[in-house]
Amino acid sequence: MTQVVLFLIVFIALILVTGKYLYHIAEGKHTFADPVFDKVDKFIYRLCGIKKEEMSWKQYAMAMLATNAVMVFVGYLILRIQVMPVFNPNEIGNMEPTLSFNTIISFMTNTNLQHYAGESGLSYFSQMAVITFMMFTSAATGFAVAMAFIRGLAGKTKTFGNFYVDFTRITTRVLLPISIVVGLLLVSQGVPQNLSPNVTVQTIEGRYQDIAMGPVASMEIIKHLGTNGGGFFGANSSAPFENPNVLTNMIEMMSMMLMPGSCVIAFGHMVRSRRKKTVVGGKEKTVWFGSEARPIFAVMAAIFIIGLGICWSAESKGNPILANIGLSQSMGSMEGKEDRFGVTQSALFTTVTTAFTTGSVDNMHDTLTPLGGAVPMMNMMLNVVFGGKGVGLMNMLVYAILAVFICGLMVGRTPEYLGKKIEGREMKLTALAIIIHPFIILFFAALALSTTGGLAGITNPGYHGLSQVVYEYASSAANNGSGFEGLADNSYFWNITTGLAMFFGRYLAMIIQLAIVGSLIMKQPVSESIGTLRTDTTTFAISLFMVVLIIAALTFFPAMVLGPVAEHLALFN
Amino acid sequence: MLEVIKGFKRPFLVTIFFLLLCGLGYPLLMTGLSQLIFPVQANGSIIKVNGTAVGSKFVGQDFSDPRFMKGRPSAVDYNTYTQEQKDDGTYSGVSSGSKNYSATNPELAERVENDMNTFLAANPTIAKEDIPTDLLTASGSGLDPHISPAAAAVQIPALAQNTGLTEDVLKDIVAHNTQDRFLGVFGEPTVNVLGVNLQIGQILGIVDGQD
Numbered sequence: 001m002t003q004v005v006l007f008l009i010v011f012i013a014l015i016l017v018t019g020k021y022l023y024h025i026a027e028g029k030h031t032f033a034d035p036v037f038d039k040v041d042k043f044i045y046r047l048c049g050i051k052k053e054e055m056s057w058k059q060y061a062m063a064m065l066a067t068n069a070v071m072v073f074v075g076y077l078i079l080r081i082q083v084m085p086v087f088n089p090n091e092i093g094n095m096e097p098t099l100s101f102n103t104i105i106s107f108m109t110n111t112n113l114q115h116y117a118g119e120s121g122l123s124y125f126s127q128m129a130v131i132t133f134m135m136f137t138s139a140a141t142g143f144a145v146a147m148a149f150i151r152g153l154a155g156k157t158k159t160f161g162n163f164y165v166d167f168t169r170i171t172t173r174v175l176l177p178i179s180i181v182v183g184l185l186l187v188s189q190g191v192p193q194n195l196s197p198n199v200t201v202q203t204i205e206g207r208y209q210d211i212a213m214g215p216v217a218s219m220e221i222i223k224h225l226g227t228n229g230g231g232f233f234g235a236n237s238s239a240p241f242e243n244p245n246v247l248t249n250m251i252e253m254m255s256m257m258l259m260p261g262s263c264v265i266a267f268g269h270m271v272r273s274r275r276k277k278t279v280v281g282g283k284e285k286t287v288w289f290g291s292e293a294r295p296i297f298a299v300m301a302a303i304f305i306i307g308l309g310i311c312w313s314a315e316s317k318g319n320p321i322l323a324n325i326g327l328s329q330s331m332g333s334m335e336g337k338e339d340r341f342g343v344t345q346s347a348l349f350t351t352v353t354t355a356f357t358t359g360s361v362d363n364m365h366d367t368l369t370p371l372g373g374a375v376p377m378m379n380m381m382l383n384v385v386f387g388g389k390g391v392g393l394m395n396m397l398v399y400a401i402l403a404v405f406i407c408g409l410m411v412g413r414t415p416e417y418l419g420k421k422i423e424g425r426e427m428k429l430t431a432l433a434i435i436i437h438p439f440i441i442l443f444f445a446a447l448a449l450s451t452t453g454g455l456a457g458i459t460n461p462g463y464h465g466l467s468q469v470v471y472e473y474a475s476s477a478a479n480n481g482s483g484f485e486g487l488a489d490n491s492y493f494w495n496i497t498t499g500l501a502m503f504f505g506r507y508l509a510m511i512i513q514l515a516i517v518g519s520l521i522m523k524q525p526v527s528e529s530i531g532t533l534r535t536d537t538t539t540f541a542i543s544l545f546m547v548v549l550i551i552a553a554l555t556f557f558p559a560m561v562l563g564p565v566a567e568h569l570a571l572f573n
Numbered sequence: 574m575l576e577v578i579k580g581f582k583r584p585f586l587v588t589i590f591f592l593l594l595c596g597l598g599y600p601l602l603m604t605g606l607s608q609l610i611f612p613v614q615a616n617g618s619i620i621k622v623n624g625t626a627v628g629s630k631f632v633g634q635d636f637s638d639p640r641f642m643k644g645r646p647s648a649v650d651y652n653t654y655t656q657e658q659k660d661d662g663t664y665s666g667v668s669s670g671s672k673n674y675s676a677t678n679p680e681l682a683e684r685v686e687n688d689m690n691t692f693l694a695a696n697p698t699i700a701k702e703d704i705p706t707d708l709l710t711a712s713g714s715g716l717d718p719h720i721s722p723a724a725a726a727v728q729i730p731a732l733a734q735n736t737g738l739t740e741d742v743l744k745d746i747v748a749h750n751t752q753d754r755f756l757g758v759f760g761e762p763t764v765n766v767l768g769v770n771l772q773i774g775q776i777l778g779i780v781d782g783q784d
Contacts, residue, residue: 003759048586067584074588119667133596164587171591176599183603184610190631193607193615198667201619201626203634203653204774205641210652210667211617211629218603222595235669238713240631241617246760318706319676325686331706331721335681336671338712339645339719342761364713366673464675486673571677 004308004348007250011257016288018258019265025173026147026166026266037173044168054159057518060148061511063163064141068108071137075130076104079122088123089197095121102495107134109506110142110228110388112359112481113472113498115490117234119212124195131230132219139226139259140170142389145510146263149394152517153418154270155525160514174259175225182255183221190244193217216241224255227388229359229481237349237362238338249345249362256358260386263393264300268293271418292418295541296396302545303385304355307375312347314371320572336367347372354379357388359481366460366468366484370571373484374564377471380478381556383437384548388479394513396548398433401426401516403540403547404533413533419525426516433512438555440477440501445470445559453493459486463570467563472498477505620767622780628767633718636770639695639735640777642720642728644766645707646688648672649715671711685709696731703727719763722751736773746772 024031044050055063079100083093095103099115106113107130118127144166152160187193192213199211216232220242223229229236237243237252268290289297318329332343341349346363353360354376365376379385384396401417405427408415415422448454448469458465468484475482476498483489489498526532534540607615618630628634633644635653644651648671654664674681688709693701705723725747733740750768754760774780 006758044590048590049583050587062580063584066581067587070581070584070588074592117668117670119669128600129592129596132600133592136595136599137591164583167587171595176595179599180603180606184606187603187607187611187615190614190618192617193604194617195604196616199617199619199626199629201628204622204627204770204780205636205638207635207653207655208659209628209632209634209654211619211632212652212667212669213617215600215604217607217615218600233669233714235671235714235716239669240633240714240716240718244631246755250759321676321682322685322706322710325682325689326701327685327689327704327709328702328706333676333710334706335674335676335710336713337710338714338717339707339721340717340760340763345760362713364671364673366675367671367713369676459673460675460678462675462677464677467675484673485670486675567675567677 001344003344007253007348011254011261014254014258015261015265019262020269022174022259022262023266023269025169026151027270031173033173040172041168044172045165048164050162050164050168052162052165054157055162057148057152057160057514057521060145060160060163061514064145064510065507067163067167068141071134072104072108075107075134076100078130079103079126082123082126084125086123087125087128087195089195090123092121092123098492098495099490102499104130105499105502106481107131107228107230108138109479109502110138110226111476111479111502111506112223112228112230113476113483113502114230114481115495115498118232119198119234124214127219127232128215132215132222135219135222135226135228135230136171136175137167139175139222139228139389140167142391143170143259145514146389146391146394149397149513149517150267150270152514152521153397155419155521158521160518175222178225178255179218179221182225182251183217185251186220186248187217189248190241191217191220191248192241212241220252221255223360224252224358225259227256227260227356227358229353231360237360238364240338243362246340246345249341249349252360252362253349253352256356256360257352257386259389260356260392263389264293264297264386265289267296267393291536294536295538295544296393296400298541299545299548300385300392300396303382303548304351307355307379307385308348308351311351311368311372311375312344314369314375315343315347317369319369333367333369333372336364338363350376351379353482354480355385355387357383357392357478357480359475361482364485365471365482366486370464370467370564370568373467373471374560376482377467377474377564378552378556378560380474380480381438381441382548382552383478391479391509395433395509398430398513398516399548399551400535400544401430402434402551403544404535405430406547407540407543408533411533413531416526416532417535419528420520420523421526425519429512429516429519433509433516434551436508436512437477437505440505441470441473442555442559444473444476444497444501447497448473448493451493453491454497457488457491457494459488463563463567466559467567470559470563473501476501479506620771622771627771627780630765630767631718632716634767636766640732640779641770641773642725642732642766643708644720645717646684646709646711647715647717648711651716669714669716671713671715696728698730699727718765718767720766722747722762722764725751725764725769732773736777738773738776742776743773
């Protein structure tokens with residue numbers, strides 16, 4: 001447990017610093033790196049014809065959708081013609097249409113659900129020009145939208161900023177520099193980075209072994225930094241070439257936690273600077289943690305810690321069926337786990353990758369014990385525990401609006417959040433934003449369970465089969481991308497339905513959330529009075545926690561009982 | 574119509590520019606830098622004996638010779654194959670992963686039981702309950718190069734019998750290939766199986782010479 005505590009301490013120390021840097025980038029404030037990056041950005045703006053005009057929420061959403069649409073089109077084209085002899089030393093063939101559709105939606109929506117195996121399904125050109133490219137751009141897209149969302153909430157302007165500017169700044173100032181430095185660090189630890197064909201060696205027993213090669217490190221770092229999660233190899237980050245030792249395991253976890261964590265801190269700063277004008281207090285104090293961000297962070301951290309505890313203890317107990325046939329379970333449940341990580345680093349990685357909606361895995365989630373597997377599923381169903389690239393923060397803020405509304409009704413106060421009145425229009429949109437996520441998961445799961453095409457994918461018998469289905473759609477809708485990988489999911493049915501789930505899970509949620517802020521932004525700010533329900537208190541944190549739990553529990557309880565809980569009871573009976 | 578096409582001009586330019594920057598420029602730059610600064614790691618940390626590649630430091634191998642230490646079960650046989658297996662299609666190309674058996678899947682228990690019987694037959698001095706968990710459970714990647722120190726120790730009596738080496742020599746070899754926790758706290762201690770077998774092979778003359 002010491003290693004987990006140490007790791008989390010480093011995490012919090014790190015995001016306090018990077019959160020502030022992010023705040024400066026989002027607000028266009030001065031940073032130490034400006035002299036270089038201002039020139040780079042200016043060059044990009046000129047080349048792409050980007051004018052820095054301010055956008056309304058609709059213009060912002062349209063710019064985002066149009067850019068993503070063009071990227072999807074170009075990427076799909078490359079996958080369909082990847083057989084061409086450009087960076088394709090292993091002579092990989094073209095990808096089948098429904099699989100290409102699924103793959104391209106998956107990477108554009110930051111999901112990275114993979115129904116192919118990288119070492120046999122993609123050329124190096126596709127790995128770079130489609131996968132790595134989309135890992136940058138989908139992360140930058142999500143991040144830009146989150147920044148616009150917070151900017152709107154902070155309420156200093158009536159507009160959202162410019163999508164292209166946000167997109168460019170986040171790529172050049174955060175994603176690329178970190179990727180280059182940390183990517184090289186990964187190479188130094190043993191992650192390959194080459195364009196050579198796969199190597200065949202003769203083993204000391206006289207047999208042969210194929211060893212897969214490729215530009216792994218350059219993808220590995222942005223895969224985590226951008227909370228993407230799609231592996232270069234089929235086995236993802238459990239493959240030794242993607243994740244050779246415990247140091248790289250922690251670097252990869254930290255990379256995926258960095259930006260979503262920083263987003264919460266940046267949110268605190270952005271909202272705070274609005275209020276500072278009303279409370280001018282002589283000299284300025286250095287603030288590390290904006291007060292409005294505290295309840296948000298506390299609730300996220302609480303759910304994260306609870307999940308981690310459950311996952312770790314369930315995995316440490318091992319598998320009673322194997323204990324029955326005489327195999328010692330003193331190391332915990334080791335099926336599907338790597339020796340260099342063991343149960344602790346694996347449970348930590350599992351919780352992190354689903355809380356921060358990355359979806360890379362350093363152990364096979366399908367082989368987790370029932371309760372251990374319920375934790376990643378729950379994280380994705382909630383989709384508010386930090387979340388990928390600010391998206392989790394947006395979801396949590398939607399829950400915060402709901403909590404304000406519910407609490408306001410209970411104590412008879414006017415519901416307002418961050419100085420804006422919450423009224424009918426916002427509440428309708430909020431309800432829609434909250435209902436859409438469970439609807440996508442449960443609707444498609446029901447569809448899969450009632451069609452032969454869906455049932456054909458299930459590979460594990462009993463209750464676990466249901467878990468496989470629910471997990472796949474939870475992962476798609478939450479844009480996570482991990483899987484209970486036993487599922488035979490490369491079929492027309494699964495490729496198309498998960499493709500749709502990812503698409504709606506991403507864009508509907510984003511557009512509705514922008515619409516909420518677009519509505520709030522037009523309102524006159526109300527000044528804080530005795531009748532205001534304060535949203536920076538412990539009471540509010542507890543209310544928010546309860547609202548999240550009650551809504552989620554009510555929605556997903558039946559599915560959880562029939563899947564993981566039933567399997568747990570069967571296993572320990 | 575013209576308006577729509579005009580509206581897509583910037584998205585199109587942005588796509589092309591970032592495709593060139595992030596999709597080609599960046600990975601090629603990384604490849605160049607890595608090949609320059611870390612040529613060994615960037616090319617897969619290949620282990621060579623007398624100039625011939627025999628494996629990678631980070632990829633496990635399947636061993637069947639009773640004089641060699643065994644790794645963990647692998648769903649992909651560590652991508653190790655014979656010429657016949659390649660010709661008849663038993664080996665279908667490089668892959669990774671596990672069989673994804675759930676904890677309650679009867680096939681998991683069956684596989685563990687079979688492997689257990691094989692192991693007990695090959696290691697007659699070992700009692701069933703002394704077999705470490707990792708030795709009979711498959712890794713997630715199917716390429717795990719490591720076993721736990723306990724899983725190495727449990728194989729030593731039979732290895733001593735089969736190789737003719739003393740247990741002390743074998744223990745030294747294992748210790749030489751053992752990596753402790755990172756900074757004494759992080760991760761788990763591991764033994765590199767290929768490293769152990771290379772040393773055994775060198776002493777027995779199966780693998781010739783030093784590199």
